Every structure is written in structure tokens, then in C-alpha cells.
Amino acid sequence: MVEPIKKRSGWRWWYLLLLIQFAAVLWPPFYNKLEPYWAGMPFFYWYQLLWVIIGAALTAIVYFATED
Amino acid sequence: MLETGVDRDGGTVQDVNWTALIIFILLFGFITWLGFAAANWRKGDLDLLHEWGLGGRRFGTIVTWFLIGGDLYTAYTFIAVPALAFGAGAVAFFAVPYTIVAYPIFFLVFPRIWYVCHKHHYITAADFVRGRFGNRWLALAVTITGMVATMPYIALQLVGLQVVIGALGVSGTGVAADLPLIIAFVILAAFTYSSGLRAPASIAIVKDILIYTTAFAAVIVIPIELGGFGKIFAAVPAQKLLLATPGPNTTGAYSAYATLALGSALALFLYPHSLTGILSASSGRAVRRNAALLPGYSFMLGLLALVGFFALAVGVGSLPEYAAGFKQFGNNFAVPALFLHSFPSWFVGIAFAAIGIGALVPAAIMSIAAANLYTRNIHREFINRNPTDKQEAQMAKWVSLIVKFGALVFIIFVPTQYAIYLQLLGGIWIIQTLPAVLLGAYTRWFNDWALLVGWAVGIAFGTGMAAAVNLTPTYPLRLAGFTFPGYTALYTVILNILVTIVLTPVFNAVAAQRTPLDETVAADYYV
Numbered sequence: 143m144v145e146p147i148k149k150r151s152g153w154r155w156w157y158l159l160l161l162i163q164f165a166a167v168l169w170p171p172f173y174n175k176l177e178p179y180w181a182g183m184p185f186f187y188w189y190q191l192l193w194v195i196i197g198a199a200l201t202a203i204v205y206f207a208t209e210d
Numbered sequence: 211m212l213e214t215g216v217d218r219d220g221g222t223v224q225d226v227n228w229t230a231l232i233i234f235i236l237l238f239g240f241i242t243w244l245g246f247a248a249a250n251w252r253k254g255d256l257d258l259l260h261e262w263g264l265g266g267r268r269f270g271t272i273v274t275w276f277l278i279g280g281d282l283y284t285a286y287t288f289i290a291v292p293a294l295a296f297g298a299g300a301v302a303f304f305a306v307p308y309t310i311v312a313y314p315i316f317f318l319v320f321p322r323i324w325y326v327c328h329k330h331h332y333i334t335a336a337d338f339v340r341g342r343f344g345n346r347w348l349a350l351a352v353t354i355t356g357m358v359a360t361m362p363y364i365a366l367q368l369v370g371l372q373v374v375i376g377a378l379g380v381s382g383t384g385v386a387a388d389l390p391l392i393i394a395f396v397i398l399a400a401f402t403y404s405s406g407l408r409a410p411a412s413i414a415i416v417k418d419i420l421i422y423t424t425a426f427a428a429v430i431v432i433p434i435e436l437g438g439f440g441k442i443f444a445a446v447p448a449q450k451l452l453l454a455t456p457g458p459n460t461t462g463a464y465s466a467y468a469t470l471a472l473g474s475a476l477a478l479f480l481y482p483h484s485l486t487g488i489l490s491a492s493s494g495r496a497v498r499r500n501a502a503l504l505p506g507y508s509f510m511l512g513l514l515a516l517v518g519f520f521a522l523a524v525g526v527g528s529l530p531e532y533a534a535g536f537k538q539f540g541n542n543f544a545v546p547a548l549f550l551h552s553f554p555s556w557f558v559g560i561a562f563a564a565i566g567i568g569a570l571v572p573a574a575i576m577s578i579a580a581a582n583l584y585t586r587n588i589h590r591e592f593i594n595r596n597p598t599d600k601q602e603a604q605m606a607k608w609v610s611l612i613v614k615f616g617a618l619v620f621i622i623f624v625p626t627q628y629a630i631y632l633q634l635l636g637g638i639w640i641i642q643t644l645p646a647v648l649l650g651a652y653t654r655w656f657n658d659w660a661l662l663v664g665w666a667v668g669i670a671f672g673t674g675m676a677a678a679v680n681l682t683p684t685y686p687l688r689l690a691g692f693t694f695p696g697y698t699a700l701y702t703v704i705l706n707i708l709v710t711i712v713l714t715p716v717f718n719a720v721a722a723q724r725t726p727l728d729e730t731v732a733a734d735y736y737v
Contacts, residue, residue, distance in 0.1 A: 160314035167307035168472055170464040174300075174453045182440030186452055190306045191512045197310045198505035201317055205502040 226379035233559025245401030248408040262406035280414030285370030285569035293541040295518025299450025309508035312475035317501035336587040344727020345658035353587040362632035364617035377546035410574040420564035445523035473700030482579035581609035642668035660713035668706030
């Protein structure tokens with residue numbers, strides 16, 4: 143494989159963005175409640191589904207930011 | 211539980227649903243053809259192990275996405291997650307944070323592992339550990355853990371298949387009762403033998419299209435029929451809607467929920483079939499892209515968990531026509547019953563085929579992964595050190611058959627609950643390879659023998675703790691008067707890491723003259 147001389151460092155500060163989703167979904171006291179409802183769905187459910195989308199967006203941001 | 215007259219001839223769940231059955235069989239026929247035809251897809255020499263067992267590492271971003279998705283989101287997931295929501299409520303939703311945190315872990319670790327495996331022609335995690343730490347016994351521990359954790363997982367795929375076959379009304383007594391399952395498995399075994407990883411990769415595309423269609427139909431059509439999400443959630447008993455608030459001096463359901471999510475996420479990519487999917491990608495970039503694209507499946511999984519609540523709202527558990535199904539399959543019958551109740555017959559055929567095919571794809575990949583492990587890390591390492599390429603590939607093909615046959619025998623003759631227990635233990639066991647594989651991707655600071663002792667301690671404590679709580683996933687850890695119920699796998703892998711860290715300097719001091727055996731160099735882990 144032809145490789146550029148410049149190597150990816152293997153670690154970028156951008157990766158810290160990925161920690162946000164750990165904090166957001168691994169602390170149930172944040173979201174273990176019914177109110178506010180959205181479209182008839184309790185907070186517990188739509189909050190976590192929303193974080194699927196936010197988490198995917200964060201991962202995409204990190205992907206593009208760390209892409210050479 | 212519920213006795214009715216429906217179960218009149220000892221096994222009939224209900225009358226045969228012919229329309230659904232015919233569509234189910236047609237779709238199965240199609241994927242059978244596809245599985246065999248896949249041998250010629252991106253053609254390679256199937257007498258080479260990396261061609262048979264990794265599809266020649268030829269899959270781009272999109273095929274890899276289908277393959278890994280088809281691999282991780284199994285038939286059992288589609289049945290068991292909604293079944294847990296149906297039976298236990300909110301706790302089933304742990305599958306959502308689980309997949310949310312799984313992909314950052316994937317993103318940080320697995321592109322590196324892809325690069326180093328590509329560079330050194332590794333095809334299993336044990337190959338990597340062997341190269342990284344230069345210890346064949348540590349590699350053997352990783353191999354055996356992987357194989358043992360995979361077998362009950364294959365068996366559980368059959369449970370998914372059994373449930374939908376039962377729900378189609380196909381039944382019999384004696385050998386005939388298991389005949390459809392046996393036929394499906396013979397087909398699976400045959401196309402895996404002849405086409406290798408190319409078969410599940412091509413079928414995964416069909417499977418995902420069917421699953422997505424079914425999932426979206428379910429979350430759009432059924433809520434409309436039921437009058438909206440508001441009415442569905444109103445029908446769910448209050449104590450199932452949220453996690454129970456912890457009492458004094460315990461973190462209760464909160465810590466159980468969070469540790470189940472985190473521990474499962476850490477274990478997920480250590481399973482051999484996950485790595486097989488990842489290593490079949492054609493570039494490290496395809497792996498990185500997939501880390502960003504795979505959450506597409508997580509949203510679907512969340513929606514599917516809600517399907518368990520739809521089943522509660524419809525009240526399928528108390529409808530007499532499904533009583534026999536619930537009696538035979540327990541809460542696993544909730545989703546099939548809901549589909550039978552809510553969809554026209556032709557769509558039931560599509561939905562059940564989606565679940566059935568959803569069983570075959572992971573089962574095929576798992577058996578290939580186990581075969582790769584045996585062939586490379588047991589047979590080649592300990593029995594025949596210099597096989598020809600053809601002998602090696604042939605051995606893997608045979609092992610894939612033996613593994614699948616073992617799973618089939620298990621599920622026919624042993625109660626399903628045993629497979630579920632073994633699958634639970636498998637999760638606790640496989641996570642013990644985390645220090646060598648996942649942390650090993652970043653550092654070789656750990657001493658190889660320390661890793662092996664840490665692994666053994668993790669396995670022993672994990673098994674003991676699981677047995678102490680009657681093979682349930684969470685263990686009530688007591689510290690200073692507080693109780694922290696949490697996922698045994700997570701607790702024991704922390705213990706494993708601590709043991710490894712403490713023993714590393716000790717073992718290094720004892721064997722100070724030994725030169726490091728790492729055959730990889732830092733540059734191997736990047737583009």
C-alpha cells in the first residue's frame with residue numbers, strides 16, 4: 143500500500159466529543175421520568191431515542207474532523 | 211399459564227396460515243439461491259481461508275454496513291427485546307443506551323485493529339493477541355472464550371426461527387415437530403460451506419430491507435390502528451413505564467440499567483462474529499465510516515423495543531387464539547402474536563421471513579467466526595503447524611458444519627432456558643478478553659501472563675457471581691453498607707483489569723531478561 147509520510151497521530155482531542163453521549167445516556171436519574179411527553183411518548187423513551195440521533199451526529203462530526 | 215382448547219393435538223399453536231407460509235417459503239427459497247450464487251460474488255479462490263472466512267476482505271462501506279448490521283441485530287434481538295419490554299417494561303430499553311455507547315467504542319478501537327490485522331494477515335482476535343503479546347496460551351484463552359461464547363448464541367438464533375415457524379402454524383409431533391428447523395439449518399449449513407462469508411453478506415442485504423420494512427410498518431401502522439402513542443403508553447401498567455426509583459442505600463434499577471448498557475456495549479465487539487464482520491471490510495476507512503453509519507440500526511432497535519408495548523396495548527397476552535403460542539414460547543411469542551393480530555396474512559409472511567432470515571445471517575457468520583478460530587488458533591497452533599492453504603480452508607468448512615450441527619442438537623434436545631443461561635454466561639466470559647484485545651489495540655504495556663491470570667480471575671469470579679444470583683445478569687455488589695446492583699460482566703472485567711495491572715510489574719520483574727515479543731509496531735495501527 144502506498145502510504146503518505148505523515149501518519150495519523152492515532153489520538154485526537156476531537157475524540158472527547160464522543161464522551162458526551164456516555165454521560166447523557168448512562169445516568170438514568172437524568173431521564174427516568176414521564177414528563178414532558180412528546181407525541182404521546184414519555185420523556186424516558188423519546189429522550190433516549192433522540193440521543194441515538196445526537197450520538198450518530200457526534201460520531202459523524204468526529205469522523206469528518208479526524209479524517210485526513 | 212393460560213389453558214385453552216386451542217392446543218388440541220399437543221403442539222398446534224394455531225391453524226396453518228397458508229398465505230403467510232407461502233410467502234415465507236418463497237422468500238426462504240430466494241435467499242437459498244442467493245446464498246449459493248454468492249460464491250461467485252467478487253469472486254475469489256474459496257480454497258483460501260481469508261477468501262472463504264473473510265470474503266477476501268473485499269467489502270466496501272455499504273456491504274460492510276449491511277453485514278455488520280445483519281450480524282449484530284439478530285433474530286433473537288427482534289424477538290427478545292420486545293419480549294422483555296412486554297414482560298418487564300422500561301428496563302428493556304437498556305438496549306438503546308447500549309447501542310448508543312457501543313459505536314464510540316467501535317470508532318476508537320476497531321479501525322486500529324482492522325489496520326494491524328490487515329497488515330499482518332490476522333483473521334481472528336486470537337491471531338492479533340498472539341502477535342501482539344507473543345503468548346500462545348493467552349491466544350488459546352481468547353480462542354476458547356470466543357468459541358464457547360459463540361455456540362449458545364448460534365443456538366439462540368434457532369429459538370427466533372422456532373418461534374416464527376410455530377407462529378405460522380407449522381407443527382407436528384416427534385421428529386416432524388423439528389423438521390422445518392432442521393430443513394432451514396441444512397440449507398444454512400450448505401450455503402455457508404460452499405460460499406463462506408459471501409453468503410451471509412449477500413443475504414444480509416435482503417434481510418435488512420425486510421427488517422426495515424417490517425419495523426417501519428409496525429411503528430407506523432400499529433399506532434394508527436391503536437389511536438396513537440398516547441393511548442399505547444396509557445395502556446402500559448404504570449410500574450412498567452419507568453425504572454423503579456431506588457430505595458435507601460442502594461442504586462437499585464439505575465445502576466443495573468446503566469451497567470447493563472455499558473457492559474453489553476463493551477462485550478459486543480469482542481464476540482468473534484463481530485470481528486469477522488469488521489475484518490471483511492476492504493479498508494480501514496470503510497470501518498471508520500461504519501462507526502458513524504451503524505447507529506442507523508440503533509434507532510430501529512429502539513422502535514422495536516416499543517413494539518413490546520404495542521403488544522401490551524393490544525393485549526395479545528389475553529387473546530384466546532394466541533394462548534397456546536404464549537404457553538409454548540412465553541413472552542417471546544408477543545411479537546409474532548402482535549403481527550398476526552395487526553397485519554394482513556401476506557405481510558405476516560414478509561415479517562416472519564424477516565425474522566427467520568434474520569436468524570440465518572448471524573448464525574452463518576458466527577459459525578464462520580468459530581471455524582476461523584478453531585482452524586487458525588487451535589489446529590494450526592497446536593496440531594498441524596504447516597497446513598497447506600487448501601487444508602486450512604477445508605478444515606474451517608468442516609468446523610463450521612460441526613458448530614452448527616452442535617447448536618441444532620442443543621436446541622432440539624435441551625430446554626431453551628439453558629441456551630439463554632449459557633448466552634448470559636457467554637457475555638460474562640467474552641468480556642474477559644477485553645484487556646488483551648480492546649486495550650491491546652492501544653498498548654502492550656500489560657504483561658502477557660498477567661493478562662492470562664486476569665482473564666482466569668474474571669472468568670472464575672464472573673461464573674461464581676452469576677451462579678450466586680441464579681443466572682440472572684445483575685449482581686448486588688455490597689460496599690460499605692451500600693448496594694450497587696450491576697451487570698456481572700462489567701464488575702468482573704474491572705476486577706480482571708485491576709489484577710492485570712497489579713501483576714504486570716510483578717511478572718515483568720520476575721522475567722526481566724525476557725525480550726518483548728510484540729511483532730506489531732505502532733505504525734501498523736494507522737492508515
